[in-house]
Amino acid sequence: MRKLGDTGRQLAPISIALSRQRGYGAHVSVALSLDADRFLLFTASPHGSRAVLGLRPGAGCSxxxxxxxxxxxxxxxxxxxxxxxxxxxxxxxxxxxxxxxxxxxxxxxxxxxxxxxxxxxxxxxxxxxxxxxxxxxxxxxxxxxxxxxxxxxxxxxxxxxxxxxxxxxxxxxxxxxxxxxxxxxxxxxxxxxxxxxxxxxxxxxxxx
Incomplete structure (x- = not known):
């Protein structure tokens, strides 16, 4: 397991899922799994890009x-x-x-x-x-x-x-x-x- 510098904190394994749609409004989405509850979703399209922190169903986080x-x-x-x-x-x-x-x-x-x-x-x-x-x-x-x-x-x-x-x-x-x-x-x-x-x-x- 990797560690963050001198903090001693451990990083959860990160998995990446890539999807792409073609045609009008085509976009690319990359989902990075942070842990069992949270993930980061990056999307890019001709109209712009954004990053969103998401929660899986039932995750207890505010x-x-x-x-x-x-x-x-x-x-x-x-x-x-x-x-x-x-x-x-x-x-x-x-x-x-x-x-x-x-x-x-x-x-x-x-x-x-x-x-x-x-x-x-x-x-x-x-x-x-x-x-x-x-x-x-x-x-x-x-x-x-x-x-x-x-x-x-x-x-x-x-x-x-x-x-x-x-x-x-x-x-x-x-x-x-x-x-x-x-x-x-x-x-x-x-x-x-x-x-x-x-x-x-x-x-x-x-x-x-």
Whole structure:
């Protein structure tokens, strides 16, 4: 067994599994087994690359709180789209807190999505916080949109993969577990709308 320098700590044997898919959206995945419970998954595609620490089913381990540094999916920087700088005079402590919570819950949801579907494409944000002037200029945006208060995010979903999963029993349960609400897929072509603000009807998937 190998040892780490002078620390005396032993390294678990590392196994590597390599997979490759061809065609549109081709990607390469490399999984490194760290121990009986944990593994590192590295993926690379024409759209970018990322590394994720994963747990095998039943593994007893907790992740650190999601924040901009530990996020496995979207970041606050993606969410703000520089509007926190351009519209700094309209940014309030409540909006900032809402944005962090929206990103946190969205990432919990996206982790469930990636784990369930095996999707490896990097996640993106089509729309995050919208100051009033931005919301007014956004086509079909509701006047009282939760984007105004940073309680919603539109995830990039060009091929409607996230929307399809939202409509599945597993996706609906993920909405409940992450305390999120989603607009009906027919209303969100090329994106998936998630929000933390509750709907009066209580429905997790609703028509805007």
């Amino acid at each position: 992740f650190p709180p999601l924040n901009e540094e530990t996020t496995m999916a979207i970041t606050l920087k993606q969410y703000w789209k520089n509007r926190d700088v351009e519209y700094a005079n309209e940014l309030t402590p409540t909006i900032m807190a809402n944005a962090k919570e929206t990103v946190r819950r969205a990432n919990l949801f996206l982790k469930r999505y990636h784990d369930a579907t095996g999707a490896t494409a990097p996640d993106g944000v089509n729309s995050g916080w919208r100051p009033p002037s931005v919301n007014a200029a956004t086509k079909n945006a509701a006047k009282n949109s939760p984007h105004l208060t940073a309680q919603a995010v539109d995830l990039s979903d060009d091929v409607e993969a996230i929307d399809r999963w939202i409509a599945s029993p597993e996706g609906l349960q993920a909405l409940v577990d992450c305390d999120l609400y989603a607009e009906a897929p027919k209303a969100t072509p090329r994106w998936a709308h998630l929000q933390t603000r509750a709907i009066a009807s209580g429905k997790r998937v609703f028509n805007p």
